[in-house]
Amino acid sequence: MxxxxxxxxxxxxxxxxxxxxxxxxxxxxxxxxxxxxxxxxxxxxxxxxxxxxxxxxxxxxxxxxxxxxxxxxxxxxxxxxxxxxxxxxxxxxxxxxxxxxxxxxxxxxxxxxxxxxxxxxxxxxxxxxxxxxxxxxxxxxxxxxxxxxxxAGRLMQRELIAVPEHWTVGDVIDYLRADDALTTDFWEVFVVDPSHKPVGTCKLSWIMRTPRPVPLSDVMQREQTLIAVDMDQEEVALRFQKYALISAAVVDGSGRLVGMVTVDDIVHIISEEAGEDALLLSGAGEGDINEPVITSYRARVRWLIANLATALVAATVITLFEGTISKMVALAALMPIVAGVGGNAGTQTMAVTVRALATNQLTESNTLRAIRREISIALLNGVTVAIVIGIAVSLYYQHIELGGVIAAAMMANILIAGLAGVVVPLTLERLRADPAVASSIFVTMTTDSMGFFVFLGLASASGLVG
Structure with missing residues (x-):
């Protein structure tokens, strides 16, 4: 051609x-x-x-x-x-x-x-x-x-600029120009002591605008955020986000400078971690469309089997009230509503809690306040939804007592869901388990089984199906 x-x-x-x-x-x-x-x-x-x-x-x-x-x-x-x-x-x-x-x-x-x-x-x-x-x-x-x-050790790059504290700005400029082997992608110069421990940083803009004779120690910033070489990459990303960092020094166990992490790597980490938590909550594995079919199957089937086990718990609760259900068929039609709305309420609270834990917004110092907040929200949601469902059921079935029972059950289950949605992730976090992985299973089991139990229990206790 x-x-x-x-x-x-x-x-x-x-x-x-x-x-x-x-x-x-x-x-x-x-x-x-x-x-x-x-x-x-x-x-x-x-x-x-x-x-x-x-x-x-x-x-x-x-x-x-x-x-x-x-x-x-x-x-x-x-x-x-x-x-x-x-x-x-x-x-x-x-x-x-x-x-x-x-x-x-x-x-x-x-x-x-x-x-x-x-x-x-x-x-x-x-x-x-x-x-x-x-x-x-x-x-x-x-x-x-x-x-x-x-x-951080896997994430860091070793190509960086480190200079001694006793140099002048002119010394640094000459060093940068003279050595062709130095990295060309950096935003700041790390200042180290004789044992190669970082004592400060100096932005390139400061070096360019400062007269050559000025000692580096006079223009460098001594306060810096140091990253431990074994720090989890998610924690590294949180440090960058909190302190608005462009780059940060990585130090080993003895405090020596061994590398640096840059913000371009952190952007990828933040994106990965955010998506990872959402996928873990759903049990979809890594959720990558390029992932081999067999790998995706193994990740998802484990989750579905675990959900099957928790569903059996809810089914067991239903069997306790077979007689009650057989006397009033409307109960069977309304049960999924109580469990479903409770499950959604629990998922909302769980998602907020898991995110707060991942971003360090939720710590031991504000745990009780967070629990009180979610219970307050659940109470308001419960009252609102209970009134709506109670009126709707009363009018549809022409049965005021049935409307009252489902309103009370809905109110109780949304409160339970709100409490479970915050307590389950917190408990898993305290047990050093990833709350994004297992929270959904336990919250769903709680809202389903308790929703059925409260609704059918109230129907039986109230004499609704005598």
Whole structure:
């Protein structure tokens, strides 16, 4: 195919829609060119894309066609593209590469991005890739892998600027200009003492605007937020959010500077953690549409079996009142309403509580106040819903006593739901269990079983079905 026949590079307006997503017709054009074996056409279509958009293209490509796409644009698949890829998509492509190819890609990246690629490999593949890397890069990756998963040690990058406290601003500027091997992506300079412990930070803007003879100790900021190397990444994200950080020093157990965390990594963490809690509450696993079917099945079926067990508890409560239900069929029709509304009320409270725990808004110092608040809200909701359902049932069934019973049951179950929605996550948190994982099961069991018990118990005790 001649140059005149090759498709011209796409402009951004024809590649992306108004939400910055790749247009279906563009994806189809790329895959059609792949299908035709026209690698040059594929390359010309894809080359103008940002690395993040190339990563999206692979996610939008069916898994069986990704190897052919990767082969067609092999020279465009650099470390930046792999760093932006979905984990499952990246794993598929990495598995198809030779160890030295993976090592070359990892060597292009900052330590944190390289770790993200290598940590998901099998142990044997990890060793092969690490052996193919340069000694300095290998040592940095091995050290990072020695830290717990989802910790600051895995998240941090080791490429940073650290200078001694006795230097002047001019010394720092000369150092930055003279050493070509220094990282070029940083927002502040870390100031360290002779034992390499951080004693302060200095923003680049201060360095640029301060006369050269001024001692660094006169312009640096001594107050700083230090991140422990084993701190959970969610806690790191909360520190960044609370103190409006751009970057922060990471220190080891002896207080020595070993790396830094930057805000671009934190943006990803905040997004991941927020979505993770929502998915855990629903039992949907990781909720990734690129996740293998069998993996999603295993995550979800466990949750459904657990829900089945809790549903049996509610069913057992119903069997205690078979005689009551058989005497008044309307009770069977109204039972799901009491349990369903109570379940929704409990879910509302549980979602608020889990989020408050995740963001450190809810601590031991304000636990009682939070419980009182949720009970107050439940009381107001209970009164409102009870009045509405009581009047509606009374009019529909022409039975005032039945309306009173369901109103009282609804009021009680919403109060129980509000209490369970806040107490269950708090209890799990105190027991060092993840409240996002198990709260839903216990809250649903409580609202269903107690809803049935209170409603049918009141119907029996009131003489409604004598």
């Amino acid at each position: 001649s140059d005149a026949e090759l498709p011209q590079p796409e402009t951004e307006s024809t590649q992306l829609d108004e939400d910055d997503r790749l247009k279906p017709e563009f994806v189809d054009a790329v895959l059609d060119a792949v299908e035709d074996g026209d690698d040059e056409a594929v390359r010309q279509l894809v080359e103008p894309l940002h690395p993040a958009d190339i990563a999206d293209l692979f996610e939008l490509t069916p898994s069986e066609r990704r190897p052919a796409l990767a082969k067609a644009i092999a020279d465009l698949l650099d470390g930046e593209v792999f760093a932006e890829m979905n984990d499952y998509v990246r794993e598929d492509l990495i598995d198809a590469l030779e160890p030295h190819e993976v090592a070359d890609i990892a060597s292009e990246l900052d330590t944190d991005d390289a770790v993200a690629i290598i940590e998901d490999l099998d142990a044997d593949d990890q060793r092969e890739v690490l052996r193919a890397m340069e000694p300095d890069d290998r040592a940095a990756i091995e050290e990072a892998l020695s830290y717990p998963e989802e910790s």
